[in-house]
Amino acid sequence: MDLTINFAPISLEGNCSVLVGRQNYDKERLAELRADFRDTHVFRRDGAESIVDIPIAPGAVPLGHVQETIDLRQHQIFWPMLLQESLIQLLGKRPILSNNPLKFLGARVPLIEHANLPDWLQRLSVTEIHTRHITVDRRRIHGVVCNVRAKSFISATCDVLISAGVHIVGRYVQVELPLIDDRIMPKRKLVGRVRSIDGEELLLEDCEPGYEKVAAKLAFLEPRKENFEECVRKVLGRDAERVLEQSQRASQHLASGPGKLEHIDSIVKYLRDKKPAAVPGANFAVDAPLNTKGRLFPPGEIIEKPFLLFDPSGSRKDDWAERGLKDHGPYDEQVFSPKGLNIAVVCQARLEGRVDEFVAKFLNGMPKVLQQGKNFARYGDGFIKRFRLNKPTVHYFLADGTSDEAYAIASREALDKARDGGFEWDLAIVQIEEEFKSLADSSNPYYTTKSIFLRRDVPVQSVRLETMSFSDNDLVFPMNHLSLATYAKLGGTPWLLASSQTVAHELVIGLGSSTSSESRLGPQMRHVGITTVFSSDGSYLLSDRTAAVPYDHYPEELRKTLKRTIEAVRTEDNWRSTDKVRLVFHSFKPFKESEVEAIDALTGELGLGDVKAAYLHIAPDHPFLVFDHAQKGIAARGGKKGVLGPARQLHIRLSDYESLVVFAGASELKQVTDGMPQPALIKLHQRSTFKDMTYLSRQAFAFSAHSWRMLSPEPFPITIRYSDLIAERLAGLASVKGWDPDAVTFGAIGHKPWFL
Incomplete structure (x- = not known):
């Protein structure tokens, strides 16, 4: 490598x-x-x-x-602050956005140019410099971690924008905060959305308390992409689209592997040449970024793909989910019931014909749609044949429009038919639209229909009209994902994850979160979702209980879930009090000391004498990047994607407590504009008593290949991804009138992955 x-x-x-x-x-x-x-x-x-x-x-x-x-050589704890201060002074008058981490504007090489573009409209590179340390051969190595991104700036106040003809009503504005450090650019605070303009004042809604109105000369338009582009269009007129397209290409280069590496190398060279002062008489020497050809590169590996099991005996297995399903059928083929499904389809009346065509393709497959350049059909078998089912009974229920009420009437009509006919629906397929995402959860047909059917233990598979409108060649890919998620929602087990046998009984608990709010500045409710995934007889399974609770209540809910799960598995597998037990936690946030202590106390309360625990924070947001010089790019529409991007399965161990794992690499990027793939940073809490980071990193990777939501690997372990989905779905359902959260907590639907 x-x-x-x-x-x-x-x-x-x-x-x-x-x-x-x-x-x-x-x-x-x-x-x-x-x-x-x-x-x-x-x-x-x-x-x-x-x-x-x-x-x-x-x-x-x-x-x-x-x-x-x-x-100072012996007191490295002071190095980050000394280096940060030295760099601030070294940069001189270059604009600095923040000091921790250090963020500053790149040399004035604009990412958008035009002779008539005013100074108050700029798109520039922002360089970030973080201080970090890694451990190689038990030696701690301090260093700087550099990154770069594009950022848009609208520096004129709103009175200038109004004079220039920019439409600001309905857009959010900011005000500048008082300076704390005059070497750092003023920070801005989002204060509200412009409801109307009254002379020289802006009247705001969805605003911070005390900001019901603000002077236009003191307010700044939020520099979101759409706002920035609106300003460019207003200023440049007919030239705007050409200029914006050129700017997009320049920004795209900065986000690509070659663009990032070129910029990072130039920043490191600048620091090496300048030798930032630490104290009078001593300076920092900055080395080149670590490369596998050097002796200090941390240990790494390519994690083996996990095998998926497609029958209880373990004789049918594959490391490619799609091929395994086609060749072997689902894991529970012999026991899944019912084979003949009753399916209710809810759609808009004006779209019945198009939806009918789609459902037929979904159920029966698309055998004539061959993979380009190959002689096989990716979705030739269809849902019925792939999962070894019988021909289903399908009924349509039509919504008279796009409102949530129209969908509710059609959904209740479906339930009435089942009641009158003395049968139950096994599945509801609901046609929705992309535009529904912009609606409040309380009036969104997606959540309205889901709440009605879930209360009656009927799983729901929603499909966007935009997806149904894909060409057949493009449609086969979402069809593959939809078929898998639908079977799982029915309570089916498409496959299980083969794992090595261990002496210890192992439970893996995932925590994810979702934030819901009716407005950007209004009260926000953060929900935490809990998914328990446990190992039994060498295979990982989802537990039959999931929950989502307000953030403040999640420690107690975690404790209850953990206690319930341990007791259930303990009885089922006949654990003895002396058996080894391992608890592995995957969390969306760092663990607090109090949370670790509470879990430790619970294991003692349950009488488990030999327990080890690993508390992992799986962080998507961090400054580390990995460049693979052998990756020349993968052909895609518009060029090559993933140039210099790391490959999925790469694991680099930064220390005894931190690892980088690439869950989604260059091959998993969808398009050229996706930029540089980034690994996830796995951080082990210091209080963990199980500390094998290689084992834990491999296990986390295996969980990213175990998603029943999509046939391609997830960009994150399902322990957290599923938990995010649970929290998001339950938060949305909570705002629907008449929703009963006990439907999931105690109903039969709660024993299935209804949230996929």
């Missing part, structure tokens, strides 16, 4: 002995010191009781009344 990580090691050169000061800690005093002496000293809280100050300007002396000489 020929890989590069955007991590450039740093070290100290010169006289690293420095006299520092120490004084008693006080929060207000620390803020005052930083404000008054930011050009001459750096300050750090050291423990609970003291503040340490380090002079960084020539001639400056320590401020603390207790003074001592330290060797």
Whole structure:
């Protein structure tokens, strides 16, 4: 492998002995010191009781009344703050957006250009520099992690925009906050949406308290993509589309592998040449970004694809889900019931013919649609044949329009027919539209129909009209995903995940979240979803209970779910109190100490004497990038996608507590404009008692291949992805009038992955 990580090691050169000061800690005093002496000293809280100050300007002396000489080489804890301050001073007058992490505007090479474009409309590169450390051969290595992105700026106030003819009514605006550090550009705060303009004032709605109105000369239009482009169109007229297209290409290059690597290399070279000062007489030496050809590159591997089981004996298996289903059928083929389904189709009356054509293709397959350049049909078998079912009974129920009420009437008509006929629906297929996403959850036909059917234990498979309108060649791909999710919602088991046998009984618990709000600045409700995935007889299975609760209540719900699951599996598998038990948690957020302590207390309460736990935060947002120099790009519409992108299955171990895992790599990108694929950062809590990061990283990867929502791998482990979906769906359903959350908690539907 020929890989590069955007991590450039740093070290100290010169006289690293420095006299520092120490004084008693006080929060207000620390803020005052930083404000008054930011050009001459750096300050750090050291423990609970003291503040340490380090002079960084020539001639400056320590401020603390207790003074001592330290060797900065031995006190690497001070390196990030010293480097950050040095870089701020090194950048001089270059505009700085933030200091932690350091973000600054690139050299004034604009990403959008035109002779008539005013100075207040700009799209520029923003460079980010983070300080991080990794461990190689038990040696801690500090370094800088660089990244770059494009950012749009609308620096004129709203009175200027109004004069220029820009339409701002209905758009959100910001105000500048008071400066804390005059070296950093002013930060802006979102305050509301413009309802109307009254002279020189903007009247706002969905606004922060106290901002019902704001002076146009003090407000700034939020620089979202659509707002920026509206300003460009208003200013440039007929030239706007050409200029915006050129700007998009420039920004796309910056987001691509070659563009990012070129920029990162130039930033690292700049830092290497400048040798940022740490303290007078000592400076930071910055090395080149780590490459597999060097001795400091962290250990890595290509994780093997997990095998999927398609029968209880384990004799039928494959590492490709689509091929396995076609060749072997579903795992539970012999026991799945009913084979002959009763299906209710809810759609708009004006679209009945198109929906009927789609349903026929979905059920019976598309054998004449061959893969380009190959002699086989990706969806030639269809839902019925693929999952070994009998011909279903299908009835249509027509909605007289696109309103939630029209859909509700059609859905209730379906339930009436089943009641009068003395049968039950096994599945509801509902036609929706992309536009429904813009509606409030309470009036969205998607959630309205789902709530009606789920209350009667009927799973719902929604399909967008836009998807139904795809050409046959494009339609085969979503058909594959829809068929899989539908079978799982029916309670079927398409496959199981083969896992190595272990001595320990293992439970894997995933936590995900979703935030719901009727407006951007109104009250927001954050929900946490819990999915329990457990290992029994060497195979991973979903538990039969899922939950979603408000964020404040999730620790108690987690405790109850965990207790219920452990007790159920313990009885089923006949655990003894002396058996080894392993608990692995996958979370959307870092674990708090209090949460770890509560779980530890629960295991003791349950009488489990030999328990080890791993608390993993699987973070999609972090600064690390991995470049694969062997990846020359994959042919796609409009060029090549994923150039220099890492491959799925790559695992790089950064330390005993951090790993990078590529769940979705260059091949998984959908189009050229998707930019550079990024690995996920897996972070193990220090209080974990099971610490095998290689085992844990491989296991997390296996869960990304175990999704029953889509035949292609998920870009995230299902432990978290499913939990996100549960929280999102239940949050949306909660706003529908008449919804009963007990339908999922206690109904039969709750034992199936209804949320896929």
